[in-house]
Amino acid sequence: MTSEALKGESKITSYWKILSPDGTLSNIGDFDFTKYPKLEILAKYESAKKRAVDEPPPHVALMKKMGIADYEPASDSGNMRFFPNGRLIKSLIERYVTDRVKEYGGYEVETPIMYDSHHPSMVSYFNRFPARQYNIDSEGKKLFLRFAACFGQFLMANEYQMSYKNLPYRLYELTRYSFRREQSGELVGLRRLRAFTMPDCHAFCKDIEQSIKEIKVRFDLSRNVLKELGIVDSDYEMAIRFTEDFYNENKPSIEELVKKHGRPVLVEMWKEKFFYFVLKWEFNFVDSMGKASALSTDQIDVENGNRYGIEFVDEHNVRKHPIILHNSPSGAIERIVYVLLEKAAQDIKEGRKPQFPLWLAPTQVRVIPLKEEFSSICDTLVDKLSSFNIRVDIDDRNESIGKRIRDAEKDWIRYTLVIGEKEANSENLSIRDRQTGNVRELTFDNFINEINEQTKEKPFTGLNLPKYLSHRPQLMV
Incomplete structure (x- = not known):
């Protein structure tokens, strides 16, 4: 025809x-x-x-x-x-x-x-x-x-x-x-x-x-x-x-x-x-x-x-x-x-770090407990961040801290928070910023404001994968 x-x-x-x-x-x-x-x-x-x-x-x-x-x-x-x-x-x-x-x-x-x-x-x-x-x-x-x-x-x-x-x-x-x-x-x-x-x-x-x-x-x-x-x-x-x-x-x-x-x-x-x-x-x-x-x-x-x-x-x-x-x-x-x-x-190809716009990133923040004893603190922090419409997950796998940080890099995750003794007892958050490569200290409120500034007037949806990385099947590609 x-x-x-x-x-x-x-x-x-x-x-x-x-x-x-x-x-x-x-x-x-x-x-x-x-x-x-x-x-x-x-x-x-x-x-x-x-x-x-x-x-x-x-x-x-x-x-x-x-x-x-x-x-x-x-x-x-x-x-x-x-x-x-x-x-x-x-x-x-x-x-x-x-x-x-x-x-x-x-x-x-x-x-x-x-x-x-x-x-x-x-x-x-x-x-x-x-x-x-x-x-x-x-x-x-x-x-x-x-x-x-x-x-x-x-x-x-x-x-x-x-x-x-x-x-x-x-x-x-x-x-x-x-x-x-x-x-x-x-x-x-x-x-x-x-x-x-x-x-x-x-x-x-x-x-x-x-x-x-x-x-x-x-x-x-x-x-x-x-x-x-x-x-x-x-x-x-x-x-x-x-x-x-x-x-x-x-x-x-x-x-x-x-x-x-x-x-x-x-x-x-x-x-x-x-x-x-x-x-x-x-x-x-x-x-x-x-x-x-x-x-x-x-x-x-x-x-x-x-x-x-x-x-x-x-x-x-x-x-x-x-x-x-x-x-x-x-x-x-x-x-x-x-x-x-x-x-x-x-x-x-040109030596820059690839990144989705933050509002489109499948995970915007990853929290990594240094040891299992900090898991409950991480859970509380994740729940608190999630309440502000932020997609955040927890790398609770039994892997070295170095590997888990590298994996966050491979997943193009903009913000990574490692929680150890020092971080657990601090009022501020220690934030590893993938875009700059720096670790910064910010108050919780300032961190929320920084994320909101990049995601304002954009739609939001929650995580589309299990919160804990240990609960996720591995995708074979």
């Missing part, structure tokens, strides 16, 4: 350019990439459209070593299993992104993961646009697994009676999961999957003017979300894609987005519209192997309002189809974990 559309996609003619913050549009061959090596990698990667991987990227070994995720051999390729540490990290990211979208004004919904391929709007979509989907036969129906939340949200929006006064109206779903049958040679670790968790927010706008205003708000939202997840501006490059007509009609707005980014961006320009959108921007992480992966993205969709029969009544009581924006402020949640692990691998 999709083969003709896929063939059509392969024939699209793209013109690749570089757009600078001052509005200069250059051919790639004429642009000086000396100051922008990652942008040059992105430009070559996107224009070549080569997605296959030759060797595993560094994050694959780390995701296993840290007990985060692994391949599931009993499933289809590109479907991962997440261990307790990975599920904790993933769930916190999911909650954070969802909270931010709801603060922005998204209304959370839930829609089915499978749809009837013969539904009129689906037939129209698949005949027009390429998609690599999983197909299911069920009771005479030809179903497919969704590859985005679009279908469910559009069919839901079709049920609304909307006025221009309601717009922009924003529907949001965190899809666990979206499914896309990527080619097997492209699948690797957490970077490219066939089943992924995608925060998907659609804004229904009355016209292009309102949609451009809205896309600027969502652009800032996306940048801020990535920053708070530990991914800063210098970690990614921007690409923007548009039709030539849309660019000529909306140059100032497009240039404003590039100015917000603050440095040149890759442009893909189409002579004529092939997709349902006239503009799409995205932030791309470029890893150490020269592969680019899209994170945040937004699109201006000018077709699906009509395709799905979504209507609103304008100021003159005339029924119209809305312009639809498709935004994921973070991109796939699994891909965020991939980026954090790739950044950690780069830190290791």
